[in-house]
Amino acid sequence: MTDFMTAPPVILVNSTHPGDPRVKGIQFQLTCNLYPDSHKTQVWLCFLILSFLSTCTFAVSVRDIAHLQICLEKLKPSIEKSDAMLYAPSTNDVKESCKMISLRCYMLELLMVIDEEDIWDNYTTCISDFSDTLPKDDPVGCPPCEAYSLKNITNFLERLNKLLNELTVLKSIPNT
Numbered sequence: 001m002t003d004f005m006t007a008p009p010v011i012l013v014n015s016t017h018p019g020d021p022r023v024k025g026i027q028f029q030l031t032c033n034l035y036p037d038s039h040k041t042q043v044w045l046c047f048l049i050l051s052f053l054s055t056c057t058f059a060v061s062v063r064d065i066a067h068l069q070i071c072l073e074k075l076k077p078s079i080e081k082s083d084a085m086l087y088a089p090s091t092n093d094v095k096e097s098c099k100m101i102s103l104r105c106y107m108l109e110l111l112m113v114i115d116e117e118d119i120w121d122n123y124t125t126c127i128s129d130f131s132d133t134l135p136k137d138d139p140v141g142c143p144p145c146e147a148y149s150l151k152n153i154t155n156f157l158e159r160l161n162k163l164l165n166e167l168t169v170l171k172s173i174p175n176t
Contacts, residue, residue, distance in 0.1 A: 060100070060103075060130075060133060060134070060167070060171075061171065062168050062171045062172055064130060064133070065164050065167055065168050065171070066168070067126065067130075068126065068127065068130045068164065069161070069164055070126075071123040071124075071126035071127055071130075072127070072157070072160070072161070074123045075114075075119065075123045075124065075127070076157065078117060078119045079110070079113055079114070079117065079119070079153060079157070080153055080154065080157075081117060082113045082116065082117050082153050083152075083153070084112070084113055084116065084153060085150040085151065085152060086109040086112075086113070086150065086151060086152075086153065086156045087105055087109055087145045087146060087148045087149070087150060087151075088106070088109070088148060088149065088150070088151040088155060088156045088159045088160070089102040089105055089106070089145075089148040089159070089163070090148075090149075090159060091159065091162050091163050091166055093148070094163075095141070095142070097139055097141070097142070098139065098141070098142035098143075099163065099166070099167060099170075100134060100135055101135065101138055101139065101142045102142075102163060103134060103163060103164075103167065104131070104134040104135065104136075104145075105145035105148065106156075106159075106160045106163065107127065107130065107131035107134060108131070108145065109145070109156065110127060110131075110160070111127065111128060111131060113153070114127065
C-alpha cells in the first residue's frame with residue numbers, strides 16, 4: 001500500500017473583526033507522510049485541524065461586544081420610537097450552546113427595526129457588521145427565533161443587553 005498522503009495539504013484561514021480592515025491570515029502546511037499503520041497520527045492531525053478551524057469560525061470578542069453596546073446606546077432613542085413586537089429570547093430560556101444563535105436572532109430583529117424606522121448611519125452599520133460575524137447555521141437542538149416570545153422594544157433591548165453582558169462575562173473568563 002502506498003502513502004496515505006502524497007502531497008502536503010495547505011489550509012488557509014482568514015479572519016477579520018468588525019471595523020478592522022486588516023485580514024489576519026494563518027497558514028498550516030502538513031508535510032508528514034502517513035503510513036497505513038499510523039492511524040493514530042491521522043486521527044490526531046484531523047482532530048487538531050478541525051479543532052482549530054472550529055474555534056476560528058465564529059469568534060466574537062469582548063471588544064466586539066463592547067463596540068456593539070456603544071452603537072446600541074447611541075441608537076436607543078431612535079430605536080425606541082418603534083412599536084414593533086420582536087422575538088426576544090430570555091437568557092434563562094437559552095442553553096449555553098445556543099447563546100450565539102440567540103444573539104443572531106436579536107441582530108435580525110434589530111436590523112428589521114432599523115430598516116422599518118429608516119435609521120441609517122454609522123451606528124447602524126456597526127450593528128450590520130457585527131451581525132455579519134455571527135454564525136449562519138443553527139446548532140442541533142437550538143430553537144428558531146420564532147419559537148421565542150414577542151416583546152415590545154423596551155423589553156427587547158433589556159434582554160439584548162442582558163445577553164451581551166452574559167457573553168462578555170463568559171468571554172472574559174480564561175479557559176481552564
